[in-house]
Amino acid sequence: MANTDYSKNELMNFIDQSPLNIEICDVTLRDGEQTPGVAFTRDEKIDLALELDSIGVEVIEAGFPVVSTSEKDIVKEISNLGLDANICCLARSVIDDVDAAIDCDVDIVSIFIAMSDLHLKFKYHKSCADVFSCAMGAIEHAKDHGLKVRFAAEDATRTNIETLKRAFLAAEDYHVDYVSIADTIGILSPATTHYLVSEVKKVVNTPICIHCHNDLGMATANTLVAAEAGAKQLHTTINGIGERAGNASLEELLVALRVQHGIETYDTTKLNSISRKLEKYSGLPTAVNKAVVGKHAFTHESGIHVMAILEEPRTYELFTPEMVGGKRNLVVGKHTGKKALKGIVNDLGYELDQDELCALISKVKNCTEVKKGLSKERLEEMIRNVRSH
Numbered sequence: 001m002a003n004t005d006y007s008k009n010e011l012m013n014f015i016d017q018s019p020l021n022i023e024i025c026d027v028t029l030r031d032g033e034q035t036p037g038v039a040f041t042r043d044e045k046i047d048l049a050l051e052l053d054s055i056g057v058e059v060i061e062a063g064f065p066v067v068s069t070s071e072k073d074i075v076k077e078i079s080n081l082g083l084d085a086n087i088c089c090l091a092r093s094v095i096d097d098v099d100a101a102i103d104c105d106v107d108i109v110s111i112f113i114a115m116s117d118l119h120l121k122f123k124y125h126k127s128c129a130d131v132f133s134c135a136m137g138a139i140e141h142a143k144d145h146g147l148k149v150r151f152a153a154e155d156a157t158r159t160n161i162e163t164l165k166r167a168f169l170a171a172e173d174y175h176v177d178y179v180s181i182a183d184t185i186g187i188l189s190p191a192t193t194h195y196l197v198s199e200v201k202k203v204v205n206t207p208i209c210i211h212c213h214n215d216l217g218m219a220t221a222n223t224l225v226a227a228e229a230g231a232k233q234l235h236t237t238i239n240g241i242g243e244r245a246g247n248a249s250l251e252e253l254l255v256a257l258r259v260q261h262g263i264e265t266y267d268t269t270k271l272n273s274i275s276r277k278l279e280k281y282s283g284l285p286t287a288v289n290k291a292v293v294g295k296h297a298f299t300h301e302s303g304i305h306v307m308a309i310l311e312e313p314r315t316y317e318l319f320t321p322e323m324v325g326g327k328r329n330l331v332v333g334k335h336t337g338k339k340a341l342k343g344i345v346n347d348l349g350y351e352l353d354q355d356e357l358c359a360l361i362s363k364v365k366n367c368t369e370v371k372k373g374l375s376k377e378r379l380e381e382m383i384r385n386v387r388s389h
């Protein structure tokens with residue numbers, strides 16, 4: 001067996017799939033910060049930007065400058081940190097918003113407009129032609145000032161597909177650098193993502209971005225599928241935070257790109273530390289069963305799993321904890337088996353004979369703490385107890 005940090009999905013060999021041509025745009029500092037109750041300080045934003053840059057993320061969306069004067073100052077400061085990543089910020093289709101972006105020295109401004117019937121009728125109270133012309137005016141202004149432009153179609157996934165294609169094509173005439181398909185309310189599935197990106201790609205030569213929300217729990221999967229259908233720029237947030245159910249999660253996507261497509265250009269060993277920082281700065285703990293960075297991502301209790309892991313961790317781990325800066329944790333509880341327990345006991349520096357092991361396993365399975373998980377200290381106490389009999 002190849003000695004790698006992860007198992008590659010060999011089934012990919014049977015799928016007609018060209019190598020991916022992608023970049024990551026992490027939007028934690030903008031969409032992630034739109035999570036209710038989250039407001040990063042200057043130092044926190046700068047720290048996260050430095051961490052994202054060190055992972056190798058190509059684009060960092062640093063904020064939305066018109067939100068406040070301090071937001072604008074921080075975006076400007078991040079733009080001038082000299083990071084390898086390109087710095088991007090959000091702007092409505094409003095000249096003042098673009099001017100704020102210009103003042104911030106960003107590399108890319110993401111100019112957004114919604115063209116879905118729902119948004120036109122209930123949000124703007126304007127026609128599609130009117131909002132579109134505002135967008136093109138803003139784009140022209142940004143281009144005249146030398147900015148790269150992402151034209152983002154908010155609520156693209158509930159926008160008439162012909163309208164969307166026409167809008168992207170017209171934006172190409174203004175030499176936008178990216179067009180973005182925003183699944184603003186997370187309605188896409190993997191199949192419809194593939195269809196939509198492929199349809200847009202048929203008519204547009206500009207690199208396509210995909211911005212997926214997680215309302216149906218499919219944001220990461222949809223983002224991966226979009227890449228497989230030819231999207232270039234993939235939007236993520238750390239721990240998947242963001243509006244409502246959040247966005248595609250950075251850590252899930254980077255590991256999925258590795259396992260499914262062999263993309264090893266990102267430093268995944270930093271994923272656990274950046275996740276812990278994000279928890280601290282946002283005040284939002286991740287679920288224990290969160291993929292890649294959750295507390296249980298490398299925690300094992302079941303006897304059959306642990307006995308195999310003690311010989312070869314890849315039997316029950318898709319990738320090593322080291323690959324993502326995590327740690328393996330073998331715990332004892334109701335589901336522990338004798339072989340697993342023996343291994344754990346030995347690792348703690350004890351030797352038990354078969355009778356002692358049987359006595360210990362019975363104690364473990366029937367003790368009251370089994371519901372919450374046994375501490376190392378309590379287990380050692382039990383070991384000493386069975387040995388003295």
Ligand SMILES: CC(=O)SCCNC(=O)CCNC(=O)[C@H](O)C(C)(C)COP(=O)(O)OP(=O)(O)OC[C@H]1O[C@@H](n2cnc3c(N)ncnc32)[C@H](O)[C@@H]1OP(=O)(O)O
Pocket residue numbers: 031034064066067068091092093094112113114123124134154184243
């Ligand atoms: C899908 C997304 O994530 S979109 C980004 C969401 N992010 C935010 O809203 C960031 C936080 N927002 C804010 O701080 C404020 O809403 C601001 C600074 C952006 C605007 O504040 P205000 O000037 O007080 O406007 P308010 O929030 O009341 O209304 C938004 C205005 O922007 C307009 N608007 C919304 N989106 C766009 C757009 N893409 N292009 C042009 N105008 C837009 C609305 O129609 C409304 O215009 P109106 O004032 O003429 O009715």
Ligand SMILES: O=C(O)CCC(=O)C(=O)O
Pocket residue numbers: 031110112150152153154155180181182183184209211213
């Ligand atoms: O597509 C983009 O770049 C951003 C749009 C966005 O934040 C959204 O619609 O949720």
